[in-house]
Amino acid sequence: MTARFTGKVALVTGGGSGIGRATARAFAKEGATVVVAGRGADALTRTVALIEQDGGRASAVPADVSSAADVARLVATAVDRHGGLHVAFNNAGILETGALTDMDEHAWDRQLAINVTGVFLSMKHEITHMRAHGGGVIVNTASNLGAHLRLPNLAAYAASKAAVSALTRAAAREYAADGVRIDAISPGPVETSMTLLPGESHAERAERMKSMTPLGRLGTPDEIASAVLWLASPEAGFAVGHDLVLDGGASA
Numbered sequence: 001m002t003a004r005f006t007g008k009v010a011l012v013t014g015g016g017s018g019i020g021r022a023t024a025r026a027f028a029k030e031g032a033t034v035v036v037a038g039r040g041a042d043a044l045t046r047t048v049a050l051i052e053q054d055g056g057r058a059s060a061v062p063a064d065v066s067s068a069a070d071v072a073r074l075v076a077t078a079v080d081r082h083g084g085l086h087v088a089f090n091n092a093g094i095l096e097t098g099a100l101t102d103m104d105e106h107a108w109d110r111q112l113a114i115n116v117t118g119v120f121l122s123m124k125h126e127i128t129h130m131r132a133h134g135g136g137v138i139v140n141t142a143s144n145l146g147a148h149l150r151l152p153n154l155a156a157y158a159a160s161k162a163a164v165s166a167l168t169r170a171a172a173r174e175y176a177a178d179g180v181r182i183d184a185i186s187p188g189p190v191e192t193s194m195t196l197l198p199g200e201s202h203a204e205r206a207e208r209m210k211s212m213t214p215l216g217r218l219g220t221p222d223e224i225a226s227a228v229l230w231l232a233s234p235e236a237g238f239a240v241g242h243d244l245v246l247d248g249g250a251s252a
Contacts, residue, residue, distance in 0.1 A: 004233045006031030009082045011075070013065050013122060014092035016043030018192035019141065021050070022221030023089055023228050028056025030229065035078040037063045038092060065092045065118030075125040085129050087232045090122040091141040093161075095194050100155045108156050115160035116167070123171055127180050135179025137232045140168045144188040144247040161186070165243045172241030183231045183239055188247020190219045214249035 010027040014020035015036030028034045028051040036047045036058060044060035051058040061077050063070040078085050096103065096111045119140050130136035145154055146161030168184040175182065189195045189209060195218065196205055210216045227246055230236050245251060 003031035004229070004235075005087065008032045008086040009035065009078060009084050010087040010089065010232075011035045011037065011078050011085055011126070012089045012091060013037045013063075013074075013118070014141070015047050015060075016040045017047075018194065019187065019190060019221045019224045020089070020091045021047045023091065023225040024058065025051055025054060025056070026222070026225040026229055027087070027089075027232075028058055029054055032056075032087065033082050034058040035061055035074075035082065037061045037065070037074050039064050065090075065122055066113035068121055071118075071121040071125055075122075075129060079129060084133060085126060086136050088122065088126045088136070088138045089141075089228055089232070090119045090126075090138065092118050093141060095154075096156050097153050098156075099153055103156055111156045111160050112163075115157075116163045119164050119167060123167075123182070127171070127175055127178075130180045131175065131178045135181075138171075138180065138182045139228050139231050140164055140182070140184045142168065142184045142186045142243060144186045144245055144251045146186070147243065148186055148245055149188075149247075149251040168243065169241040176240050181237070181240055183236070183241065184243045185224065185227055185231065186243055186245045186247070187219060187224050188213060188245075188250045190221060190224060192221065212250060213247065214252065217248065219246060219248060 010032040012024040015024045016038040024034045024036050036044050041062045048058045048060050061074050063074040094114045096107045142164040143161035146158045147165040172182040
């Protein structure tokens with residue numbers, strides 16, 4: 001086992017399930033002390049327990065990334081508990097579906113508040129700390145839906161994730177000279193609850209995916225986690241403002 005993140009503190013938002021949980025576990029397996037954040041305390045506790053079962057170190061901080069006060073407290077708590085913050089994976093996100101003309105303003109606002117404002121607030125506080133303490137690495141979760149691909153009934157989600165891609169690249173240009181390296185991942189359909197249609201079984205979803213990606217399958221959370229760790233590692237030291245698409249060829 002490699003240990004690319006020994007001595008590092010990594011923060012993962014949306015760490016209670018799916019890609020966030022898989023990535024938190026992967027960081028811990030490679031030596032990082034991991035802080036997992038999200039709105040569900042029980043889910044975060046489960047992620048911490050899984051990391052500890054793997055022999056890693058982790059703690060949980062319940063937080064709503066759309067709240068400026070929560071995000072400020074989250075970053076301050078991570079630093080106070082563990083002595084610093086070296087890597088951040090801003091992964092928290094929600095999916096609002098529906099035709100644009102049928103979507104109410106509250107659903108639109110929720111989508112932007114979590115997916116875009118949450119990334120903005122997270123980067124604001126993470127960058128502030130990293131600039132003052134020798135630099136760091138940030139990876140944001142965008143999506144293949146947005147800057148790379150559009151599908152019906154997902155306009156709000158696509159707009160929010162396109163904004164994350166643009167925000168990532170703009171911030172990367174602003175802070176690279178300060179030692180803060182910022183990139184994004186853009187996953188396609190992955191084996192998480194977000195890709196299940198209402199009432200759909202896992203087998204039905206797998207069948208649906210055969211025609212949606214050239215590879216004919218969903219990605220796995222571990223595959224996405226591996227890409228995040230590469231972007232966050234010294235091996236990707238020349239990657240700045242990159243948006244790495246991981247969608248089985250769907251947007252190729």
